[in-house]
Amino acid sequence: MPSNKRPKDNKSTSEAYSTPNNETDMAEGTGNNVTLKELTRALGELRVALAEDLKATIAELDTKIESTIRTVASQGQSIVDLEKASEFNAGRIYELEKLCSSLQDSVQRLSVKVVDLEGRSRLIICCHSFKTKDLILREARMRGNLLHKGHPFRVYDDYAPDVAKHRGGYRDVMTKLYKLHLRPALLFPARLRITPPSGEKIWLSSVLDAEKFIREHTPIPRTEMAGIFPQDPALPIGSTLTAxxxxxxxxxxxxxxxxxxxxxxxxxxxxxxxLSPTALSVTLPGLPASRQRSGDNLVCHNHGGHVLAGSCLYIGMPPVKPVNLTCWSRNTKDLTCRWAPGGQGETFIKTKYTLKYKLSVCVCVVIPVCSMQVRCNPVGIYGSRRAGIWSEWSHPTAASTPHSERVLSGSCDSKSALRRELKQFFGWVRNHAYGCGGMSIKLYDQWRVWMQKRHKTHNQVLQGDKS
Structure with missing residues (x-):
């Protein structure tokens, strides 16, 4: 149906329905209008700004998330460590309760032993040998409670308190040695003798040496084959250790x-x-002094906390060289030496003393005063074996050793000394046994006699019977 309205004129109709051909046409009529290009540029800038802001915000959120993850992991590890520490402390508390119970039992047993201790009579038995004493003690232990006229009595070693404490420290060690099929024996005063199946005897003088011996001879189960190097090192304070x-x-x-x-x-x-798929090292700089005499315990664990291997660190001040060294010998076989430890103070570093000595071979000691005499017997005439007539003894004062005199040989050349002594001896023969073709010397020590006399009077001519 046609419309009854008609446009007022062609110009206005054309302006109302026409499409602008350029940017100038859109800007006509008002000053607030923007062009499409400006609008596009503004939208692009806005898009870039929003992208940068969004990227920065996302990066910041990622950082916070990573930090939160690390914090959660750290807290989780702390919780795991706390759980392990709690389990460890619970175990220690349990062991402490057992120890307290054991101590109470020991105290009760000791209390029974010390009742009226001052009022008891004592008898000291002196044995001629340690073997007899050991037999008495062994028999007393085998019989248990001993009675004398209805009164109980005990037999025990009469040791100083420190020696008794030292001997008591071997108790657990000897139990372990028996389990290893080694025969331990505690000797006087506090030495441990171990007899392996090979029969070769080993002597140890401290509990630490015995424990080390046990560790070295204890077989390691195949499921726990691990080790730490170095094993039980001794280091000065402030050292750096890499294990x-x-x-x-x-x-x-x-x-x-x-x-x-x-x-x-x-x-x-x-x-x-x-270091490798099967080796892990740890570096400990500036080590302080050991907290206990038995050393610091350095332990290697697996991921579950199981102990794989351990090592004891002995950290302290190095010992000072010994002083006041004196040695003496009552015979030519045994040598006894005594010294004092150098310096003062306590050190946890195990100290081993090494004694070196050498024998002097350049000192000759002449026996005490002794007079020597000789005589000679001619060989039978024309080779006959019939003995001839003995000559008279030489003058009793012809040769004698001086009183308590010692000869210090300045040279250690044994060949030259022997040659010189032989020359002097044959000179003496010519002076004191003239006319005897075959001689029988009464004393072999006449060599030393003439040598000593030669040293005393170098140019003396001995008097003798030359008839």
């Missing part, structure tokens, strides 16, 4: 899964170095 834990490939453990602990405290992983 390596090596595990057997049969265990199926990787070095990165292991960790270290010192005296029960886990060491930071920043001090670790993975």
């Amino acid at each position: 390596t834990c090596s595990v057997s490939p049969d265990l199926g453990l990787h070095a990165s899964s292991l960790f270290w602990s010192l005296n029960g405290h886990r060491l930071p992983s920043s001090s670790y170095s993975v």
Whole structure:
């Protein structure tokens, strides 16, 4: 149906329905209108700005998320460490309760032993040999409670308190040695003798030496083949130690899964170095002095906390050289020496003393005063074996050793000394046994006599019977 309305004029109709051909036409009529190009540029700039802001916001959020993840992981590790520490402390408390119970039992037994101790009579038995004493003590232990006229009595070693304490320290060690099928024996005053199946006897003078011997001779189970190097080192205070834990490939453990602990405290992983798939090292700088006489315990664990291997660190001041060294001998076989430790103060570093000596071979000691006489007997005439007539004895004062005189030989050349002594002896023969073709010397020591006399009077001519 046609419309009744008509346009007012052609110009206005054309302006109302025409499409603008350029940017100038859109800007006509008002000053606030913008062009399409400006609008596009503005939208692009806005898009870039929004993208940069969004990227910065996302990066910041990523950083916060990573930090949160690390914090959560650290807290989780702290919780795990706290759980392990709690389990360890619970175990220590349990062991402490057992120890307290054991101490109470020991105190009760000791209380029974010391009742009216001052009022008891004492008898000291002196034995001529340690074997007899050991037999008495062994028989007393085998019989148990001993009675004398209805009164109980005990037989025990009469040791000084420090010696008794030293001997008591071997008790647990000897139990372990028996389990290893080694025959231990405690000797006077506090020495341990071990007899392996080979029969070769080994003597140890301290509990630490015995414990080390047990560690070296205890077989390691195949499921726990691991070791720490160095083993039980002794270091001065302030030293830096690098220890390596090596595990057997049969265990199926990787070095990165292991960790270290010192005296029960886990060491930071920043001090670790993975040397190989089966070796993990730790570096400990500036080591302080050991907290206990038995040393500091450096332990290598697997990822579950199981102990793989351990080493004792003995850290302290090095010992000072001994002083006041004196030695003496009552015979030519045994030598007794005594010295005092140098310096003062306590050190946890185990000290081993080495005594060196040498024998002097350049000193000749002449026996006490002794007079010598000789005589000669001619050979039978024309080779007959019938003895001839003995000559008279030489003058009793012809040769004698001086009183308590010693000859210090300045030279150690035994050949030249022997040649000189022989020459002097044959000279004496010519002067004192003239006319005897075959001689029988009464004393072999006449060599020394003439040598001593020669040293005393170098140019003396001995008087003798030349008839």
